[in-house]
Amino acid sequence: MTISEKSEKIRDLKTKILTGNHAAAHALRQAKVGVIAAYPITPQSPVVEKIAEFISKGKLNARFVKVESEHSALAVCCAASATGSRVGTATSSHGLMLMYEMLPWASGNRLPIIINLATRATGAPWSVWTDHQDFITIRDVGWIQMFCMDNQEIYDTNLQAFKIAEDPRVFLPAIVAYDGYILSHTMMPVSIEKQDEVDNFLPPLEHHYNLSDISVVKGIDPVTTPYLRDRSSEGIAPGYFEYRYAMQKALENSIEIIMKVHDEFSEKFGRSYGNGIYKTYLTEDAEVIIFAMGSVASQARNVIGQLRKEGMKVGLVSLKLFRPFPASQLRALLKGVKLVVVFDRDIGYGYEGVLSYELKAALYGLKESPFIKGFIVGLGGRDITDQHIKKGITKALKESEKGIISHETDFIGTQLELLSEYDEKEYFKGGL
Amino acid sequence: MVKTMDLPEEEYILPGTRACAGCSMALIYRIALKALGPNTIITVPASCLTVLHGMQGFCTTKVSVLHTPFATTGASASGIVASLEDKGLADEINVVAFAGDGGTVDIGIQSLSGAVERGTNFIFACYDNEAYMNTGVQRSGSTPPGAFSTTTPNGKTGYKKNMAKILEAHGIPYVATAISSYPLDLYQKFRNAVEIKGPKYIHILAPCPPGWGYNPKDSIEIGRLAVQTGFWPLYEVIEGKFILSKDSQKFIDPAKRKPITDYLKAQKRFKSISDKEIKQYQNYIEAQWNEIEKRIKNE
Numbered sequence: 001m002t003i004s005e006k007s008e009k010i011r012d013l014k015t016k017i018l019t020g021n022h023a024a025a026h027a028l029r030q031a032k033v034g035v036i037a038a039y040p041i042t043p044q045s046p047v048v049e050k051i052a053e054f055i056s057k058g059k060l061n062a063r064f065v066k067v068e069s070e071h072s073a074l075a076v077c078c079a080a081s082a083t084g085s086r087v088g089t090a091t092s093s094h095g096l097m098l099m100y101e102m103l104p105w106a107s108g109n110r111l112p113i114i115i116n117l118a119t120r121a122t123g124a125p126w127s128v129w130t131d132h133q134d135f136i137t138i139r140d141v142g143w144i145q146m147f148c149m150d151n152q153e154i155y156d157t158n159l160q161a162f163k164i165a166e167d168p169r170v171f172l173p174a175i176v177a178y179d180g181y182i183l184s185h186t187m188m189p190v191s192i193e194k195q196d197e198v199d200n201f202l203p204p205l206e207h208h209y210n211l212s213d214i215s216v217v218k219g220i221d222p223v224t225t226p227y228l229r230d231r232s233s234e235g236i237a238p239g240y241f242e243y244r245y246a247m248q249k250a251l252e253n254s255i256e257i258i259m260k261v262h263d264e265f266s267e268k269f270g271r272s273y274g275n276g277i278y279k280t281y282l283t284e285d286a287e288v289i290i291f292a293m294g295s296v297a298s299q300a301r302n303v304i305g306q307l308r309k310e311g312m313k314v315g316l317v318s319l320k321l322f323r324p325f326p327a328s329q330l331r332a333l334l335k336g337v338k339l340v341v342v343f344d345r346d347i348g349y350g351y352e353g354v355l356s357y358e359l360k361a362a363l364y365g366l367k368e369s370p371f372i373k374g375f376i377v378g379l380g381g382r383d384i385t386d387q388h389i390k391k392g393i394t395k396a397l398k399e400s401e402k403g404i405i406s407h408e409t410d411f412i413g414t415q416l417e418l419l420s421e422y423d424e425k426e427y428f429k430g431g432l
Numbered sequence: 433m434v435k436t437m438d439l440p441e442e443e444y445i446l447p448g449t450r451a452c453a454g455c456s457m458a459l460i461y462r463i464a465l466k467a468l469g470p471n472t473i474i475t476v477p478a479s480c481l482t483v484l485h486g487m488q489g490f491c492t493t494k495v496s497v498l499h500t501p502f503a504t505t506g507a508s509a510s511g512i513v514a515s516l517e518d519k520g521l522a523d524e525i526n527v528v529a530f531a532g533d534g535g536t537v538d539i540g541i542q543s544l545s546g547a548v549e550r551g552t553n554f555i556f557a558c559y560d561n562e563a564y565m566n567t568g569v570q571r572s573g574s575t576p577p578g579a580f581s582t583t584t585p586n587g588k589t590g591y592k593k594n595m596a597k598i599l600e601a602h603g604i605p606y607v608a609t610a611i612s613s614y615p616l617d618l619y620q621k622f623r624n625a626v627e628i629k630g631p632k633y634i635h636i637l638a639p640c641p642p643g644w645g646y647n648p649k650d651s652i653e654i655g656r657l658a659v660q661t662g663f664w665p666l667y668e669v670i671e672g673k674f675i676l677s678k679d680s681q682k683f684i685d686p687a688k689r690k691p692i693t694d695y696l697k698a699q700k701r702f703k704s705i706s707d708k709e710i711k712q713y714q715n716y717i718e719a720q721w722n723e724i725e726k727r728i729k730n731e
Contacts, residue, residue: 072507
């Protein structure tokens with residue numbers, strides 16, 4: 001492509017100023033979803049409000065099933081997907097947790113459903129603000145889980161997510177997450193591609209299930225046994241173990257497909273997000289690497305310039321693909337790095353920040369493995385400041401020099417010292 | 433009214449299913465599928481019907497079936513309907529949800545209520561064997577008072593939810609009660625439901641030999657007693673109009689009704705029922721028929 005052709009293309013793009021939620025809605029519209037089922041929840045609701053508006057104005061020809069709960073929302077999505085439609089939805093926090101039963105149902109049935117997740121802390125106590133607990137909590141259900149850092153990325157990742165999920169080698173549901181309020185309600189310029197270009201990138205769904213074709217009788221998902229089923233002339237049917245093996249292998253193998261789809265997207269639309277599974281920033285010569293996701297990574301990026309001026313060779317890896325966890329790629333990337341400082345906006349309650357312990361596990365046995373130190377930041381929407389990130393790095397450097405390895409959580413940004421005695425008694429049973 | 437000779441010969445359940453001997457649900461399903469015909473998609477939650485459908489690798493019916501988690505039957509049907517509408521096939525295919533009483537009146541009530549409130553064009557059929565039979569006879573919201581179950585060893589206290597009334601209160605175009613012992617009435621009700629657009633609900637009492645405690649050969653007789661004692665009136669409410677079904681019409685006369693004890697004493701689950709509880713049944717039946725009489729007079 002020549003420069004003049006490129007600039008022509010840029011002029012041609014329809015740039016809109018959109019919130020993260022509306023960027024997601026535009027992506028669902030352009031993916032031409034046939035069925036949407038959703039239930040309102042803060043801070044996701046504007047996604048489905050926008051969808052309703054698209055449908056009422058005739059800009060989207062989809063069925064919007066306005067369900068009475070998120071559990072039903074995902075149940076409708078599962079049934080509509082099994083009937084052969086492309087489906088998507090959006091939710092947050094409690095909504096995602098109410099969907100929980102249906103999450104492994106969707107992945108176990110290999111249904112390529114897309115959920116947009118505007119992340120939000122999980123109660124109790126109530127909080128409508130962001131952290132990554134909802135996203136992290138569903139890590140074992142067999143979904144592809146991706147995290148975005150800006151509104152363009154939300155739009156782009158949605159389009160990629162459908163293509164990945166519907167790849168016959170994958171056939172798995174995927175969740176596209178972005179920080180509640182920080183992205184969901186913040187306006188940014190977003191390039192909305194031409195419909196025919198999107199269609200060209202994302203052809204219509206060719207599902208492995210299609211209940212609507214009644215010429216083929218199917219019993220979808222009856223009871224499996226622990227063993228194989230010999231059906232005589234019809235061959236041997238798999239047992240539960242084989243189904244779950246296939247699901248796990250599809251997840252493992254999807255990493256390569258996710259990277260390929262990302263590259264194809266970037267080739268076609270000129271926007272890329274690292275290698276599609278993580279983004280690096282000034283990592284080439286870095287001795288210290290910050291490892292984080294979403295809003296936390298955005299905040300950390302701010303600090304890197306300042307620290308580099310002070311002479312610290314620091315870089316950032318922001319994780320985009322959380323499930324399947326790209327362990328082997330991260331091993332190759334982080335080999336030889338002195339220190340990795342992980343900032344988690346979540347906790348695997350009773351253990352550590354989840355990114356922290358996932359990374360430790362991923363690098364297990366690696367020669368020249370970095371020292372890994374994790375911090376908990378920003379739960380329930382508490383602001384993460386430059387100072388918090390710097391404080392973490394300073395502390396991690398000290399501990400790495402002394403070789404102090406601890407699995408105790410280390411919080412940055414709490415204000416325990418300001419609490420009154422009453423509050424301590426009331427809220428901190430078990431003591432500080 | 434349809435006659436036996438008018439029933440389609442075609443069977444939609446393949447031979448060799450796993451239902452218990454004397455299972456009235458299997459009979460209900462057989463008759464219902466004959467009425468629905470081949471252009472049908474069924475969705476089924478965890479229930480005895482899951483057992484009838486057998487294990488992975490086979491489909492025991494000649495129509496497609498989507499199994500779905502317990503609480504989601506109404507939503508699952510909604511999803512199928514939405515997808516068929518998306519594909520322009522909604523007018524050609526019947527979507528039918530088939531759930532037990534637990535999956536209807538307890539864990540399934542929310543998604544059912546949502547599905548009918550949205551005006552979803554489907555039939556929801558509840559086969560009511562009055563407890564969680566598939567998991568071993570635990571009480572449900574549909575278990576009648578005084579009945580033994582493994583979680584009510586001294587007999588159930590409280591009430592049996594009147595699900596047909598709850599659905600009628602949604603204002604939907606078709607609500608009916610039925611029972612396995614009157615298969616022609618059952619067949620006709622599914623035929624009537626197919627012809628109406630919108631949400632349809634059919635509540636079918638389904639006598640259960642192991643759960644109710646009677647000899648499997650008596651399933652039809654037990655069901656007839658439920659009707660003949662006036663405990664289970666057969667009726668339809670079409671667009672709000674109440675129609676007492678032919679097989680129940682004569683029991684509007686209390687003198688024609690058999691004593692409720694004929695029904696209760698025939699089942700082991702009621703063996704410890706008290707005289708006070710029997711009186712409650714008699715009062716319940718009387719009040720029920722007074723209401724029916726009023727409705728018929730008003731129309």
